[in-house]
Amino acid sequence: MLYVVIPVFNRLPYTRACLNSLRQQTRTDFRVVVVDDGSTDGTAEVLANEFPEVEVVTGDGNLYWTAGVNAGIRRALALGATRVLTMNNDVLALPDFIERMLAYADQHPTAVLGALELDAATGEPVYGGERLDWSTNTRHDLLKELTPGERHGLHPVTYLPGRGLLIPLAVIEAIGLFDEKRLPHYLADFDYTSVARRHGFPVFCNYDARLSTYPEESGQEQTRRQRSLRGYLQHLFGIRGGGNLRNFTHFSLKNCPRPYLPYFLLNGYARRLAGYFMH
Incomplete structure (x- = not known):
């Protein structure tokens, strides 16, 4: 069923x-x-x-x-x-x-x-x-x-x-x-x-x-609709933040093949830090 x-x-x-x-x-x-x-x-x-x-x-x-x-x-x-x-x-x-x-x-x-x-x-x-x-x-x-x-x-x-x-x-x-x-x-x-x-x-x-x-x-779209410092911090650290750095780290450590992990993490962090202002 x-x-x-x-x-x-x-x-x-x-x-x-x-x-x-x-x-x-x-x-x-x-x-x-x-x-x-x-x-x-x-x-x-x-x-x-x-x-x-x-x-x-x-x-x-x-x-x-x-x-x-x-x-x-x-x-x-x-x-x-x-x-x-x-x-x-x-x-x-x-x-x-x-x-x-x-x-x-x-x-x-x-x-x-x-x-x-x-x-x-x-x-x-x-x-x-x-x-x-x-x-x-x-x-x-x-x-x-x-x-x-x-x-x-x-x-x-x-x-x-x-x-x-x-x-x-x-x-x-x-x-x-x-x-x-x-x-x-x-x-x-x-x-x-x-x-x-x-x-x-x-x-x-x-x-x-x-x-x-x-x-x-979507929550990510609503957060980005009115960009602000508070919204940026929410994006990076909030539970509902689409760019949450902690969540991305957990996801990467669990799923990324080890040889690619250092670059994948650095690239992902950079995208999240800058991406809020680029969409």
């Missing part, structure tokens, strides 16, 4: 729209777990009244993304999940999303699968996975490298984001849950999928399964 795990903290309109998109799926043989981490905008009441079919896990407001997802996965496993699909609440699943994810999951039962992401405003693809050259810290954007005719089926990637990530039970049994201690928010998803790949599990972006996303609503 597939369980969809969605961590939420406020932003009720997104949560409602996301859950409604899951109600409209062409396949309905899945269940949903929402981890409500202390929302104060009426999320709990709406979940109880409008979405009684959803399993709810309640947090105290201090879980952040990683611990929230882990709490949802633990509940899903206790309920008998054989596959888990993590999602963020600010995505919309196209009607055949679950069907197309499960179709490939059946063909590749040990694979970790992500999805093609579309801009909710334009319908244009905005993310289709990356391949990372560790030796130069160079990211190869598959959307830029694949022709329109090649944008279908599965494509191997280095890592995947957690906003539409299908994880087989075999992966969880082999490598455990997300690293909530060292990576409480950002990079936990890239780390998890990198660790899975290093343990021999295939990691693919599924171009036939599509999610609509809101690129401008």
Whole structure:
């Protein structure tokens, strides 16, 4: 049984729209777990009244993304999940999303699968996975490298984001849950999928399964929208900071091949220190 795990903290309109998109799926043989981490905008009441079919896990407001997802996965496993699909609440699943994810999951039962992401405003693809050259810290954007005719089926990637990530039970049994201690928010998803790949599990972006996303609503974009010294420090050191130096160090030490580690770290630090002002 597939369980969809969605961590939420406020932003009720997104949560409602996301859950409604899951109600409209062409396949309905899945269940949903929402981890409500202390929302104060009426999320709990709406979940109880409008979405009684959803399993709810309640947090105290201090879980952040990683611990929230882990709490949802633990509940899903206790309920008998054989596959888990993590999602963020600010995505919309196209009607055949679950069907197309499960179709490939059946063909590749040990694979970790992500999805093609579309801009909710334009319908244009905005993310289709990356391949990372560790030796130069160079990211190869598959959307830029694949022709329109090649944008279908599965494509191997280095890592995947957690906003539409299908994880087989075999992966969880082999490598455990997300690293909530060292990576409480950002990079936990890239780390998890990198660790899975290093343990021999295939990691693919599924171009036939599509999610609509809101690129401008990401935490990194909001931090950079109004640049300031406070925002810069938040970017580098805050738990939600997209350039968090501590998180990047943990990710690198765990996943970068040792011969490339010194350059990868120095290059990554430089990019984070300067990148806040360059986007």
